[in-house]
Amino acid sequence: MTEPGADDCSIQSCYWLEAPLGQLTSLAQSQSLAHAILLSGPAGVGKARLAMALAQFLLCKTPHGNKACGQCKSCLLRLAGNHPDLRQLRATNGTSIGVDDIRALTEFTQGTAQQAGARVILLADCEKMTEAAANALLKTLEEPPAGCYLLLLSAAPTQLKPTILSRCQQWRIAPLTEPALQAWLQQTTDKTLPDWLGAYSGGAPLRALQLVQSGQLETIIQQFSQLQAYINGELSLPELLKTLEKAENLTSIFGLLVQQQLNNGRVAGQFERQQALIQRYQQWCRDEKQILGQNKALMLSAWLVKLRQLLATAGG
Numbered sequence: 224m225t226e227p228g229a230d231d232c233s234i235q236s237c238y239w240l241e242a243p244l245g246q247l248t249s250l251a252q253s254q255s256l257a258h259a260i261l262l263s264g265p266a267g268v269g270k271a272r273l274a275m276a277l278a279q280f281l282l283c284k285t286p287h288g289n290k291a292c293g294q295c296k297s298c299l300l301r302l303a304g305n306h307p308d309l310r311q312l313r314a315t316n317g318t319s320i321g322v323d324d325i326r327a328l329t330e331f332t333q334g335t336a337q338q339a340g341a342r343v344i345l346l347a348d349c350e351k352m353t354e355a356a357a358n359a360l361l362k363t364l365e366e367p368p369a370g371c372y373l374l375l376l377s378a379a380p381t382q383l384k385p386t387i388l389s390r391c392q393q394w395r396i397a398p399l400t401e402p403a404l405q406a407w408l409q410q411t412t413d414k415t416l417p418d419w420l421g422a423y424s425g426g427a428p429l430r431a432l433q434l435v436q437s438g439q440l441e442t443i444i445q446q447f448s449q450l451q452a453y454i455n456g457e458l459s460l461p462e463l464l465k466t467l468e469k470a471e472n473l474t475s476i477f478g479l480l481v482q483q484q485l486n487n488g489r490v491a492g493q494f495e496r497q498q499a500l501i502q503r504y505q506q507w508c509r510d511e512k513q514i515l516g517q518n519k520a521l522m523l524s525a526w527l528v529k530l531r532q533l534l535a536t537a538g539g
């Protein structure tokens with residue numbers, strides 16, 4: 224079992240999480256909180272922070288309003304990363320969650336709470352459960368032990384089995400609008416940031432913040448400006464390939480360019496050309512997942528040539 228490390232992230236300053244947290248804690252106070260909750264939304268929208276804030280509330284002996292007190296024995300244990308009634312699980316190396324991990328969780332749910340309160344499980348990346356793991360979890364979802372809460376997190380809930388979905392109460396955390404995300408980032412980082420950052424991060428503020436704080440944003444800015452220079456005929460294909468060949472975010476970079484061109488770029492208002500661009504981009508997204516090695520480099524070149532063609536013939 225691995226620790227997602229959500230504990231060091233509070234929802235302080237994440238104002239968009241306050242409303243769902245208020246609703247969830249109100250339900251808990253009136254003893255009507257569902258025992259299995261699925262929090263969905265794009266990566267970096269704050270699902271883990273919201274789930275941890277709810278877990279803290281559920282475990283706290285003397286919560287203040289909708290927040291854990293931070294001072295009771297239960298809170299102190301949790302702050303020390305040592306609460307016996309809290310379990311966190313996520314996909315190992317981001318790949319999968321196996322049946323043994325879920326069985327360990329099931330055993331945990333069958334015990335009694337050591338702090339005589341609730342027991343809480345945070346299961347991140349839950350769409351990455353193997354078939355056997357999902358089946359093992361199903362039993363717990365069907366008959367949840369009293370006082371036990373399962374908080375499932377997923378950025379791709381449609382990949383979950385319908386039998387899992389139907390047993391969870393679903394809460395979708397919506398991405399922020401572009402202006403709201405920009406305003407929040409500006410305030411949080413005190414930096415002037417590119418106006419496409421919200422679109423690039425799918426409206427997920429914490430994802431955008433992480434790009435800024437990790438320095439990845441500078442690389443993305445360089446990639447994006449080179450891609451634009453190539454489209455404008457100011458940079459050759461081999462030069463562009465040098466920058467993009469090793470990039471791991473190609474789908475996002477291309478998605479951003481396509482979106483920009485559709486909205487106010489060279490194909491704006493030209494329905495057929497827009498359709499052709501979208502279809503070719505979708506093909507890239509499919510191929511990118513399946514094609515590997517040398518063929519991938521060829522595929523990248525072919526797509527870039529086509530992309531420039533589609534945009535060059537459009538609008539003159």
Ligand SMILES: [Zn+2]
Nearest residue numbers: 283292295298
């Ligand atoms: Zn407390």
